[in-house]
Amino acid sequence: MKLVRATVGPFRSINEPQSVSIDPDVTVLVGMNEAGKTVFLKALHKAKDALGKESFNITDDYPRKDVTAYRRRHEEEPDVVVRLTYRPDAREIERVNKLVGIELADGFEFSVNYDYQNQRINSVNVTDEAVLKKLTLNTALSEGVRGILKEATTIRSASNKLAGFESPNDADTALIESLKKRVAATDGAKGWDHISAYEVLINFMPSIPSFLYFSDYDLLPGKLNLQDLKQRVKNAAADPANASKQIEPKHQAVLALLRMAEVDLEDFDNGKSYEELKSQIEAVSISLTDQVLEFWKQNEDLEVEIDIRPDASEAAPFNVGPNIYLRIRNRRHRGVSTPFDQRSRGFIWFFSFLVWFDSVQHQLDATGKASNKSLVLLLDEPALALHALAQTDFLSYIDHLSESNQVIYTTHSPFMVHSDRLHQVRVVEDKVKIGTTVSDNLSGSDPRTIFPLQAALGWNLAQNLFVTKFNLLVEGISELSILQAMSHVVETAGGVGLMNNATIVPVGGLSNVATFVSLLGANGLNLAVLHDYSGRSEQKLESLVSQKLLKKKSVFNFSQFRDLSKLGEDSVATDVEDLLDPDRYMVVFSSVFQKELGHKTIVQSDLPPGDRIVGRIEKYLLANSIKIRPSGGYNHYAVASAMVGNIAENCTDDTVARFAALFKDINAALK
Template sequence: MKYIEFKIKNYKGIRDEKLKLDTLPEMKIFTLVGLNESGKTSVLEAINSFQNGIKNKDGIIPKDKKMNFNDTVELSAVAALDKSDEKLIKRFCEEKGFLLQEEISKVTITRKLKYKDSKPEGKGLVNSSWIINLNGHKTTSRKKAVERLYDINKELWEEVTTYVEKSIFPRIILYSNFLFEIPPKIYLAKKNKDEATTPKHLLATDDQYFLLIQDILDSLGQDLRVEDHLLNRYLSGESEDLDNINHVLSAMSAKVSEEVFQTWGRVSGIDINGREVTFGDSVKEDADGYYLELKVKEGAKTYLVQERSLGFRWFFAFLLFTQFRKFRKGDPENTLFLLDEPASNLHQTGQQELLTLLDSLTDKSTVIYSTHSHHLISPKWLAGAYIVKNEAINPDEKAITDVMSVRATDIKVDRYFNFAAQHPNQSTHFQPILDVLEYRPSGLEQIPSIAIVEGKFDYYNFSYYSLLNKVGLNFYPANGAGSLDDIIALYLSWGREFIVILDADSAGHREKNRYLKQFGAIVDNKIFCLDDVSSDFKDYTTESLTTTEDREGVVRKIYGSTATYDKTLYNSALQKLYIDGETFKFSKITLGNFKKVTDFIKDKMGK
């Protein structure tokens, strides 16, 4: 099961918005982009509240309605089921005496909290309603007429929906930050100091670090439990049990070292030789209880995590609380992680490293993260990008009356591509993102040289080829052959290197001549059509560089052997290959065509 849509109504400043996660191609990383105070955090909190409850029922009323709010807060989630989910539900129903006869496909749950005079009604009870196709008949029924389970056995219907929600719906986990102060002692159990009562110790099951230890044990795949395989062995005092503790802690240390240092070294390029995480060789005891120590070894020296740099502590906590959380025993697949402004207090290098880490996080999960940093926006994930904007806030407004008034907060959530289409004057494909972030580079910032192409699918064609062949070029998608004026002017004003590659069709030639006339000699040797690269490319578009057979092969690789070529399917399939980093064996003709273009670009840029 996976979430495909969230609906939010009257939650803080969100009046009525949807966040759709069923993209083509399928995405597992979604970005909420917006300025400070735009409402990104409110969106994440609303999604989290759908599953984990509304913590402050008085605090979610829209600000401009606090005086007398008489409406309903609604949080809805739509989830799509796969075949294995349906089998589980059908088996559960059959064991209870009901045979499902129709496909379920998706489930919608809506939470509603009604208010009267700005106070929650019904003692703040949140009501849930379901849309789920539970249609069939009793196993003992002679008549096989299909009926709704809700109509014939409401008690069983409630039992089934409870099972679906607890056992199949993916977990939603919100992390507001990762600046956790990992304690020097992680308690497994606290001693019961009241000698007149039992038990003698109490497991620290409510502590997030206790749960982290159990997650690490689950990741080892050996059915290990904190109480049985660590605590009780220590309490027995037997030499064999103590030796077994040592083996368990060694395995835990090796697993965390692999996940933390190997991953960090891979994305950062830092030499991690001689660095490891250690839990020591045994459970330890003090007057308060029984605990483990988590330390970092670098060569012969051992440090507490708190003694390392801010950047290391952030990444250490991020990897611990995300990579191992996925292994929690009993959790359904496809955990949804909500990350609010991750790495916002780190240097741009750390933020860029996080993009790589997010890719590795999504093998068993989905991520929605918010940001106002351009370093945390990946071109690969723009199909899953949303612009979050508070219509009530004008960043340029300085009037005292505006500052003093109670603003009617109005948080809008719009898919990035829709946002781009609604801003025709912001012509380049990335420009709405840059404008939302109010991004302007400093003179010292390293702005890459780029090859500007006509659109996003040209971008994915060239970027995928460059990825497979390690070409080392940066491509930038515009919004059509005639939309390059702003990005050309921008790069000229920044004094940064660029080149334009247009299709060799009538529109490409027309716009090439217009740009040369408009910008003059300064863009000589910077604006080209494909037939400037090679006379073989006369009348070519970017798509023409790939042979018909290769295009059909790309479609079949993603959509199955029976899929037939369609331009939209091809573009989506190629985009998915690029996003997932999957390989495809192109023909020599296709590879040769792209090599001619990239060699031409490198030659013109002096690379």
């Protein structure tokens, strides 16, 4: 059975009810700090806590601005705080159909409401019509009974009418007794006009999932005094109302670890040997570490070490009785160990979660075996302290959890969102006067709220951009468009263009080349760089070569292909535009900016002297006070785009020869 929708509110910062669709596998709540992500999770947790410890409290949970007015009507008209809608699976529906004698269709849904008096109000939209209709098909019944069943609208009314009916027919008698029992079963329940609806709910109830909530507060500590823990457990048992003051999350975490190891606090006082106790706990620790390392790929040389010993030199309360010490040993550094709570926060979170989750499953099953009860896991900011790649690894663990339990988690990290699963994302915002809102509408959300999603998409685009092993880095998008077009022209002319499995990557300027080389080179990709030439060598590129981050034979500039008689040699300052025919470039330039130029066609002879056609045009515009754009100069890409739009007519034989030589050398370098 799956939770398909949750409506929450009024609750804390959620002033108005928020209806949120829940993904059958994983739901991600994305929002800024203090937006109300945790509030939403806590509302679900309090509605149906798997451990039965949570409940709604007006003082803590009702929106403060309205709580005084609400108190006046609380006893008579308690507000519904959470409405949960469930969809049973086909197997469950088939089972209930057989038990109740009804015909629920696949996709059937029902709801359960929870109010501020911690009452459960059920809403099952089922009538007795189908049951009664099926009963009338029983030919063993007398005509009189079948007639009553046909006229009845509910099982209750049919039972009342048949109460005084006398018949020697055994089938009639059995039916009348059966209906009496079905009606009697609802005598203690209110509001069930249709007995079938009650029976449907009763049969679905065992399958309704409960909620488990986990946050950073539930992490295991580095050490804990067991005698102090034992006293706290006693105090909590004596005063259950204030148990939370005695048993903090860190105490719960250690109790969970001991429970998993089947060690009782009394065992430390009844003569059980140190070796026996330690071996039991270590066995659990080893098993948990193995589970962590199945998904933890950042450092697979870690292991958790547990010790139990007294230490009179410690500060109180650690100086009395035995303490439990948790440490993390790193085999990579010759077995050096450090206190558990001083190590990587991510590893601690992972290990603590497994302790908590495994322990809770045991608590839910009286036999001591892992429970098979349906759960919805509520994870508050999981893996927040993990490295970006470790967060990506952790997503695999969440997918693993979702195979047996629905997962709802909060985050504001772009690496904790599958960019190809944005349908799982719900945006959480805190709006003025409205309070917390939860929505799956990404387009209407605050840009600050959806920033993690934008970053996730950006990361995905970046990864997809570098899908090939061979990458040619160029400075800008103009180079990209011209090179792509000219590769096609060269191939059409019978030559060899840029190799098909190479990707042209515009890096946004020469200053960004070093960054891209470092990032792409680290992934083991083959790289070549093609850049504009200023007339002198580029120090940044030479530095990359000297650091062996880039091979010298993989660095090219456009000047090396400008003079067909000196191919491969550096010549004068050259941009990609200088490999094109200058006269034809000027024709395209004039047509693109004809309005700004007063419909005048500028020819090459109008331009001041210089090596670069782009520089000469910009000088001309400045000298003639022609402003094409406010910042000066002109949009190179606009001309390049127009140029390649009719590239066949804009090419000369020399242009094709230049680019054919360029692609030949670059292909050789990439291979």
